[in-house]
Amino acid sequence: MSLLSVNNLSCIKRDRILFDELGFVLQPGELLHVQGPNGAGKTSLLRLLVGLSQPQSGEICWQGEDIRQIQSQYQRQLCYFGHKLGVNLALSALDNLHFWCQMQEIKADADLYPLLETLGLVGLEELPAGQLSAGQQRRIALARFWLKSCPLWVLDEPFTALDRQAVQMLKSRMQAHLQGQGIIVMTSHQSLDFPTPVRELHLEYRL
Numbered sequence: 637m638s639l640l641s642v643n644n645l646s647c648i649k650r651d652r653i654l655f656d657e658l659g660f661v662l663q664p665g666e667l668l669h670v671q672g673p674n675g676a677g678k679t680s681l682l683r684l685l686v687g688l689s690q691p692q693s694g695e696i697c698w699q700g701e702d703i704r705q706i707q708s709q710y711q712r713q714l715c716y717f718g719h720k721l722g723v724n725l726a727l728s729a730l731d732n733l734h735f736w737c738q739m740q741e742i743k744a745d746a747d748l749y750p751l752l753e754t755l756g757l758v759g760l761e762e763l764p765a766g767q768l769s770a771g772q773q774r775r776i777a778l779a780r781f782w783l784k785s786c787p788l789w790v791l792d793e794p795f796t797a798l799d800r801q802a803v804q805m806l807k808s809r810m811q812a813h814l815q816g817q818g819i820i821v822m823t824s825h826q827s828l829d830f831p832t833p834v835r836e837l838h839l840e841y842r843l
């Protein structure tokens with residue numbers, strides 16, 4: 637059985653049909669790269685996939701079950717990185733990670749410093765996130781892909797504002813996830829040079 641299947645999905649925003657009759661199936665170990673021009677509906681699709689909004693028609697199924705029927709169970713299976721980072725700018729990196737783990741009911745390691753080191757945030761961990769750079773704030777949000785063990789990763793433009801080293805670090809992490817039979821749905825305006833095959837979904841800008 638496929639892990640994630642999308643059937644006959646349609647999305648309308650302000651009377652404009654972004655897409656309709658959209659369908660695809662993802663198996664363990666697959667990466668789907670959603671592409672298209674600005675405004676085509678990529679973010680809208682990702683938000684549907686993680687249950688943050690509802691389609692006009694169609695269904696999204698996880699292991700054969702409609703995600704609307706298994707909401708909390710489904711949320712435990714996925715990790716989402718969207719345009720809104722979900723980082724509290726008044727809190728430090730460390731407090732943000734602890735708070736996020738609590739919210740997700742994840743038992744974080746008492747010592748988060750190895751992760752902070754991986755993310756290049758050592759020395760900055762006590763500063764309010766609002767005093768960090770855009771790329772550093774995004775690194776805090778990306779920590780969730782090290783903290784939460786779950787099969788489905790959904791990432792919206794994850795490489796934006798990251799330096800080359802951070803892009804490489806994230807790509808390695810994603811590659812390991814795929815090798816571990818995880819699945820990834822992501823948008824990126826850049827081409828992805830992954831060693832494993834990447835599936836592509838092109839959304840057109842429809843008038």
Ligand SMILES: Nc1ncnc2c1ncn2[C@@H]1O[C@H](COP(=O)(O)OP(=O)(O)OP(=O)(O)O)[C@@H](O)[C@H]1O
Pocket residue numbers: 649650654672673674675676677678679680681
């Ligand atoms: N909450 C909303 N209310 C009304 N219209 C919206 C809303 N969210 C998105 N839209 C519209 O839906 C269209 C698709 O937006 P979306 O963010 O999905 O595009 P995108 O393909 O991700 O674009 P980009 O490459 O710029 O990130 C846009 O025209 C946008 O104006």
